[in-house]
Amino acid sequence: MTSPPSPPSPSSDLLAARDLVRRSRRVVILTGAGVSAESGVPTFRGPAGHWKRFRPEELATPEAFRRDPCLVWSWYDHRRQALAACAPNPGHGAVARYLEANPEAHLVTQNVDGLHQRAMRPEGSAVPHPRIHELHGSIARLRCSGPGCTWAAEDPRRIDASREDRLPRCPSPGCGALVRPDVVWFGEMLPEAALTAAFEAASRAEVCIVAGTSALVHPAASVPLATLRAGGTLVEVNPEATPLSPHARWCLRGRAGELLPPLLAEPDPPA
Numbered sequence: 614m615t616s617p618p619s620p621p622s623p624s625s626d627l628l629a630a631r632d633l634v635r636r637s638r639r640v641v642i643l644t645g646a647g648v649s650a651e652s653g654v655p656t657f658r659g660p661a662g663h664w665k666r667f668r669p670e671e672l673a674t675p676e677a678f679r680r681d682p683c684l685v686w687s688w689y690d691h692r693r694q695a696l697a698a699c700a701p702n703p704g705h706g707a708v709a710r711y712l713e714a715n716p717e718a719h720l721v722t723q724n725v726d727g728l729h730q731r732a733m734r735p736e737g738s739a740v741p742h743p744r745i746h747e748l749h750g751s752i753a754r755l756r757c758s759g760p761g762c763t764w765a766a767e768d769p770r771r772i773d774a775s776r777e778d779r780l781p782r783c784p785s786p787g788c789g790a791l792v793r794p795d796v797v798w799f800g801e802m803l804p805e806a807a808l809t810a811a812f813e814a815a816s817r818a819e820v821c822i823v824a825g826t827s828a829l830v831h832p833a834a835s836v837p838l839a840t841l842r843a844g845g846t847l848v849e850v851n852p853e854a855t856p857l858s859p860h861a862r863w864c865l866r867g868r869a870g871e872l873l874p875p876l877l878a879e880p881d882p883p884a
């Protein structure tokens with residue numbers, strides 16, 4: 614009976630990056646869809662990514678929603694239901710433990726799947742975590758598509774996108790506009806509070822860890838540059854190179870679920 618393969622010994626880059634993280638207090642972690650890949654959530658631009666079957670302009674824009682709300686809702690309903698079967702993976706768990714243990718650490722995520730929040734608060738909570746900044750919104754949250762209406766609600770239930778007259782409408786008195794997913798589409802501004810908090814944290818950070826993102830979508834992909842401009846260090850966690858790789862002091866080539874736990878692990882207590 615052969616023993617299971619032991620985990621690969623940490624690379625010298627991983628040990629050096631971990632040492633810097635341990636010597637730092639102000640750390641920002643920017644995550645993308647790659648951090649959720651090991652939870653079974655498709656990425657956007659990978660071989661099996663969402664964008665392989667659809668073009669972003671067809672689905673993730675206000676114009677697409679105006680043109681064909683049923684098509685857009687059918688895509689989001691499919692993603693919302695697929696997410697119900699997904700759970701946080703060791704990468705989410707490592708980030709959650711690190712945020713809990715380090716009061717000056719911030720998480721900036723492009724992900725809308727809510728898995729970071731579930732790793733932080735498995736029992737769920739309506740109160741957003743003050744140091745988790747969701748740049749692109751949340752797929753489990755709905756909001757009114759009407760101009761000026763602020764109605765929004767957490768609601769993971771199925772959406773019947775079979776006919777436009779079955780799509781959910783805003784319950785606010787006198788409104789009745791179509792309800793949409795509370796995510797940021799291409800051409801839409803990011804939530805100002807989250808974006809401001811993200812750049813403020815990054816511009817003060819000693820280290821910015823960029824995990825699981827192709828770094829192609831802006832302004833999210835510019836957040837790590839604020840750390841660099843302030844003299845901080847970039848650490849990339851990604852099996853592949855990205856436009857940020859040349860700016861990273863260490864490029865840890867591997868999966869987030871394998872690399873984030875050792876990278877963010879607390880030091881062993883003194884014997």
Ligand code: BV8
Binds near residue numbers: 724796799824
């Ligand atoms: C805006 C919707 C003002 C929600 C998404 C410069 C400045 C400002 C704007 C722009 C600019 N240039 C262009 C623009 C416009 C546009 C943009 O960035 N376009 C790109 C495509 C060029 N930006 C906008 O429109 C933004 N709005 O700026 O408003 C404005 C408006 C117009 C013009 C100027 C200014 C709005 C952007 C938000 C769009 N919404 N999604 C949803 O349905 O989910 S974007 C979509 O991509 C997701 O939100 C996702 O978060 C985001 C980024 O993708 P990634 O997370 O990086 O995922 P991806 O699949 O690409 O990569 C996965 C990575 O993981 C890979 O590198 C892979 O190697 C790695 N990986 C895989 N497995 C693992 C792994 N890593 C670790 N472990 C693993 N196991």
